Amino acid sequence: MTADRWVPEARLRGDLPVTDAASAAEHVPDDATMLVSGFGSVGYPKAVPLALAEADRDLALTVVSGGSVGSEIDTALVEAGAVARRYPYAGTPEARAAANEGRVATSDRHVSAVADEARFGHYGPPDVAVVEAVACGPDWLVPSGSLGQTPAFVEAADALVVEVNEALPRELALVHDVWTPADPPQREPVPLTDPGERIGSPRIPFDPAKLRAVVRTDRRDDAYEFRDPTPEVEAVAANLRAFLAGEVGRDPCPGRLRMQFGVGSLGNAMMAELGDLDAPVEYVGEVIQDGLLDMVDAGDLSVVSGTALALSREGQDRLFADLERYAEALVLRPAEVSNAPGVVSRMGVVAVNAAVEVDLYGHVNSTHVEGSRLLNGLGGSGDFWRNAALSVVAVPSTAGDGDISRVVPLATHVDHTEHDVDVLVTDHGVADLRGTSPRERAERILACAAPEFRDDLRAYLGRAGDEGHEPHDLPSAFDWRA
Amino acid sequence: MTADRWVPEARLRGDLPVTDAASAAEHVPDDATMLVSGFGSVGYPKAVPLALAEADRDLALTVVSGGSVGSEIDTALVEAGAVARRYPYAGTPEARAAANEGRVATSDRHVSAVADEARFGHYGPPDVAVVEAVACGPDWLVPSGSLGQTPAFVEAADALVVEVNEALPRELALVHDVWTPADPPQREPVPLTDPGERIGSPRIPFDPAKLRAVVRTDRRDDAYEFRDPTPEVEAVAANLRAFLAGEVGRDPCPGRLRMQFGVGSLGNAMMAELGDLDAPVEYVGEVIQDGLLDMVDAGDLSVVSGTALALSREGQDRLFADLERYAEALVLRPAEVSNAPGVVSRMGVVAVNAAVEVDLYGHVNSTHVEGSRLLNGLGGSGDFWRNAALSVVAVPSTAGDGDISRVVPLATHVDHTEHDVDVLVTDHGVADLRGTSPRERAERILACAAPEFRDDLRAYLGRAGDEGHEPHDLPSAFDWRA
Structure with missing residues (x-):
């Protein structure tokens, strides 16, 4: 495995709009299509969703995640009545109940289809991406415990809010391999021939004009608990x-x-x-x-x-x-x-x-x-x-x-x-x-x-x-x- | 579109085992897994299947085609009771009836999966490929009206029988673009980026040691008849x-x-x-x-x-x-x-x-x-x-x-x-x-x-x-x- 072995030297690099979660949450419009990082219940943003859940606002958000996310989104935000639409997965009992009772319009999607569906506007115009990172610079971020759809979401959204989680090691940069395809008709094959090969970068690039807020957090993911096998x-x-x-x-x-x-x-x-x-x-x-x-x-x-x-x-x-x-x-x-x-x-x-x-x-x-x-x-x-x-x-x-x-x-x-x-x-x-x-x-x-x-x-x-x-x-x- | 513009100068090239259909049919064992060319009801072999249908033999063939084939296979061979198993499509009323009555064990497959399933032996060890061509040389053939799974079938089968159809123009070589992938784990992306691009050759190569018989025919395909739209x-x-x-x-x-x-x-x-x-x-x-x-x-x-x-x-x-x-x-x-x-x-x-x-x-x-x-x-x-x-x-x-x-x-x-x-x-x-x-x-x-x-x-x-x-x-x- 060849790799670009790079670890960011600091959490925050450059002149970033660091603020608190409540202020950052104001960059999410009431009826936004909000694209959040997170997959497999890890690497999702926590502080901004909790701030949205606690805000005295009349929210009707469309929440699009990579895959399963934790309780800050699929319990707290849902129970606050802030979620009108949810793609592509309902990962908590509360989110499932909301889908089953018809309170949240939920659509279950193939993981491989979500990035393009978000880009192409199937979930509404992508207003804002809220993503967790272990480090952030003026035009890049290093994701935390999952990659999921985050590169596509960051690229597609009009605005970007980053939560930099200081409880997670910057060395997570060592495991990420960010590569994104061009849109059709220019799309070329994924240039991956060996499953261990690296074809990209540890960082997700972004247009600095999109960056609205950076929030420092130290809240860990809702972690998996494995049952003993029966x-x-x-x-x-x-x-x-x-x-x-x-x-x-x-x-x-x-x-x-x-x-x-x-x-x-x-x-x-x-x-x-x-x-x-x-x-x-x-x-x-x-x-x-x-x-x-x-x-x-x-x-x-x-x-x-x-x-x-x-x-x-x-x-x-x-x-x-x-x-x-x-x-x-x-x-x-x-x-x-x-x-x-x-x-x-x-x-x-x-x-x-x-x-x-x-x-x-x-x-x-x-x-x-x-x-x-x-x-x-x-x-x-x-x-x-x-x-x-x-x-x-x-x-x-x-x-x-x-x-x-x-x-x-x-x-x-x-x-x-x-x-x-x-x-x-x-x-x-x-x-x-x-x-x-x-x-x-x-x-x-x-x-x-x-x-x-x-x-x-x-x-x-x-x-x-x-x-x-x-x-x-x-x-x-x-x-x-x- | 760039293309290797080549048309074979003759139908038959080199010292080929030309014979009649009945003799060629003897190269198909009674219980063979027989892989046939043909897709969209065109480009399928006709003389050898008819000879098999007429032979006084106790046949229990597994017939694998690219897709839909014509009546010589899916009517004549089926009605002769010569087909025990059929993949991946039943294209005639007789083949459908045989599937529905349980007389022929039929399995309906995704077109994209058939080549690999044939290679990997899901349909039994691939004994013989019978394919239609417009021209044949010592180690190559030019297919007729369809490509379908033919390159994979020719590669996978132990033996090869070719029907050279003299009623079809040799100039069909101008439309074929034969490219086949390596098996996993060596498989690489299909190197196609533009839908009109050519990435292969007009010919299907084969190991000369496999070639058992070449039959000259002039029988046209069962052609489509389009109904007027309602x-x-x-x-x-x-x-x-x-x-x-x-x-x-x-x-x-x-x-x-x-x-x-x-x-x-x-x-x-x-x-x-x-x-x-x-x-x-x-x-x-x-x-x-x-x-x-x-x-x-x-x-x-x-x-x-x-x-x-x-x-x-x-x-x-x-x-x-x-x-x-x-x-x-x-x-x-x-x-x-x-x-x-x-x-x-x-x-x-x-x-x-x-x-x-x-x-x-x-x-x-x-x-x-x-x-x-x-x-x-x-x-x-x-x-x-x-x-x-x-x-x-x-x-x-x-x-x-x-x-x-x-x-x-x-x-x-x-x-x-x-x-x-x-x-x-x-x-x-x-x-x-x-x-x-x-x-x-x-x-x-x-x-x-x-x-x-x-x-x-x-x-x-x-x-x-x-x-x-x-x-x-x-x-x-x-x-x-x-």
């Missing part, structure tokens, strides 16, 4: 490991595995299973979680490429204490690079993500409970599953206390279609769906359901009968339990 | 034209439009509406239909990039009579280039495709009637809609004799999700869905339904109520007519 999650991880061990040495990447894992305790648990595979492993993903640091420490991982350091507080502290060493392997890219369809496609990634439910023909619901209620958001699951060399749905066969089957006859909401799923791994087995017809898929997927649901699923297939390429009995598709 | 289709086309006129000069491609249209009479009719838009238009698509030749003749189109000449017989004759002139604008690329996610994404394409049905939240069914019966196949609709700068579903609001609404509460099969659709155009209007929440989408889409179905759709939304981000009433989702 026995079901451990069984999924073990099945995944066994499957991958059989793939090593054949396609899609002879001699090496390039992995992506979705965010959460399941993904984190599965990373722990990869250490002793008989192949070099590279991480070519989106969020970077604690389990990857373990693998770097063990010498099992030479490349960790993503867009956000979605670490626990303990993981953050561990990273910060040894940033120079970790930065040898670790690189953060803008989400429009990490999740770019062309990049994921040519890297030959094995993409592993969880789901809400999977149907017998391989359609996947990632977002909506019973078709209606938004649970999380799509995130980058579509970017990776659609373009991966091998797309793996890894999920326990049941939800709740085991009384809900995640394998169903017909997904109540479809985020990923049968065309995008190669393998299903549950605690009960592995369904290799490559090259299968829908009827063949149904048999293999049924075998991965929890045993207590298999008779009902079998009965559904009986009612669906033998007519059609993908036989269904629509009247009982959603009411299939005996 | 008044509904004309209304869709007029609404699309009005919408696009409003987009010219803003995103996604200021000052120019890069268009893709799906195959069929609807797409062909819509092309006719583009001539007098106040912007340069380039075609950056998959299939090339007769309407595009009209635009080239009128001087309205300087670039026509695709993977197949899906022309009517009349259109083929017109093209062949003036190939040198048309080849100034026209270029055929391998489907893994024309449909590459990264290429479509960075070109800023406006992708216009039809659908079977669209639901109130923007999910699209492209393939299955009533969730079960395969109608056509996915083709490249997902490649273009997912990666386009602007994704347009253009479809008459009703099917049948107007007694079936194509706008429904919940799609019975989902091929494209709400995340991938920007605009719906019907004969009753335009629903601009960019930046909308699901509830907002439902209102706009409902307004594009046929008036006689709107009360029932409204009543459905009433039953769905006000709970959830995307409210549904699952018990009545598929039984929603009053």
